[in-house]
Amino acid sequence: MLTTEAHTVPYVLADRTASRLLDVYRPARHQTSAPCVLLWHGVGPDERDVLATLAQETASYGRTVFVPDWRSDAADGGRSHLIASLRYVRDNASVHGADPEHIVLAGWSAGAGSAIAIALRPDLTEGWRPAAVVGIAGDYDRPARSTASVPLHDLAETSASPVPVRLVHGSADSAVSIHRSRALHTELQARHWPVQLAELDTDHAGVIATEYDPALGRCRATTDPRALDAGADVARVIATAAKARAPRNRPSR
Template sequence: MPHGKLIDIHRPAPGTAHVPVVLLWHGVGPDERDVMRPLAEAVAREGVLVLVPDWRSDEPDGGRAQLLASLEFARARAAGLGGDPERFVLAGWSAGGSAAVGVALRPDIVGGRHPAAVVSIASRYDLPNRTTGTAPLTDLTGVPETPAVPVTLVHGTADTLIPVERSRDLRDALAARDRPVLLEEPATDHAGVIMTEYDPAAARCRPSEDPGVLAAGRTTARAIARAAGRA
């Protein structure tokens, strides 16, 4: 991938072709595509091609160039990997989620090529995001009307890092402008919403085997699959 970043490709069952494509961005931890593996695999089982790139939030531009390069890479390579570029969904967790919403609200940063849908997981929208450098809530009121890209939000009700109210604020702001939006609220925390648990010793999230966490993560996987038209 451009910028020397690695990207994981999670394919659906053998024999499937022209399936929806999801580009899934990890959070603020530099080069943590592996953290998204449990969720990406669950989404792929729903019949979706899932691409998960590395990116670094500690770059001088906050990761913007790497995120946008992964978007262009995914669009260019989707068909060759068995995906349908016309059914392209952009998704992200935490910092990756607000970056994805930024693209939906400011498609001018990608030449006007907005995704078919966006899924944002456990993020906040009152601060500048990594793709546009502006806050999504500000973009809703401060820029010209843009295509109403459907937005799905997923946020754990036990999230103490980024409270669920952050997603409720965006849901309400989008709904007030008659934009299509759906909010799922599984009973889990910031890590559990992507089928992981935080490991303090490693200072990163790792896959969880907790039944409640896995159930919550499946809610997220199904939400992404629905946004892609597969559930």
């Protein structure tokens, strides 16, 4: 696999009154039009750093990975941050050597529901569709931070054409039950969406190659082999999703 490099840039919110930070991970041997991944962290405000190991591992497959900060404690629950980060990647992917027409949307925990919700609600993104979506340890039966609607409810109502979905969940996850991903997997299959579910022997933190630190109240880097192996598996899932192109359909909801 390729070695990687990272740098940080700001992205501006839609109202131009503030900005947040976004890390860009690229293969050290630069490519043009590399497959592109936008990876959203969970509910902890401004926790892009917890995804650093996963993002670096994914970028080592020759992908360009964008990891933005966003704040779930914002007045809108973080929606404006998530949508602004998506807009930044759509507008600036090529500046970073990535393909703006081939963006995979991925997320962990609250970020997973937010990513899946975007694929189901093209009416909120000017008809834009991701090339694929990866949901990591998500709960899809509660309102997504990106849309304020429930992904499972949106799936039952949407007329949007299917995009590939990859779901990953730890079998030892005590924070978000694996049954949440199993339920979405079943519903997507029933509606003929191309979907795969990987169940890994790890917990909510380990699935992104981290461990939870109760003293910090957040996840941190780990040397635990089981978590690192799980993170490597998730990186392969994301990298594989970013390799296959989906049809460029843009139906309305």
